[in-house]
Amino acid sequence: MSTETPSRPLTLHRCRDCGNVQHGWQDRYCVRCWSRELAEVAARGTASLLSWATYHSDYRIPGISAPYSIGLIRLDEGPQLPCLLAGDTSVASFQQRITVEAGPAGPGNLQPEVTGPLRAIVVRPDG
Numbered sequence: 001m002s003t004e005t006p007s008r009p010l011t012l013h014r015c016r017d018c019g020n021v022q023h024g025w026q027d028r029y030c031v032r033c034w035s036r037e038l039a040e041v042a043a044r045g046t047a048s049l050l051s052w053a054t055y056h057s058d059y060r061i062p063g064i065s066a067p068y069s070i071g072l073i074r075l076d077e078g079p080q081l082p083c084l085l086a087g088d089t090s091v092a093s094f095q096q097r098i099t100v101e102a103g104p105a106g107p108g109n110l111q112p113e114v115t116g117p118l119r120a121i122v123v124r125p126d127g
């Protein structure tokens with residue numbers, strides 16, 4: 001397991017009423033109990049890799065050119081989400097422990113390097 005500190009922490013939302021932790025575009029209410037009492041919390045920056053694929057064709061994604069890898073991860077707080085993978089995915093394994101960081105806000109160069117320890121980059125339009 002890498003002890004690398006994420007370059008930029010990922011933000012999650014914790015429901016003050018039921019404790020659910022979530023990530024994504026549903027930041028205005030809890031997807032479990034519909035409460036609007038959400039608190040912003042920093043993710044620990046660690047996750048398990050559930051699935052991944054490497055793309056060798058360009059699909060006109062701004063800031064990304066082939067080859068690149070997309071993974072499905074489960075954050076230690078619970079939410080599962082898709083992300084870009086940086087690092088060598090040829091040695092990736094199911095439930096491999098990886099670090100997580102937030103991608104740049106807005107359009108930017110997201111081209112992940114293909115060397116170094118495997119880590120996840122979570123991409124959101126608003127960062």
Ligand SMILES: [Zn+2]
Pocket residue numbers: 015016017018019020030031032033034035
């Ligand atoms: Zn809730």
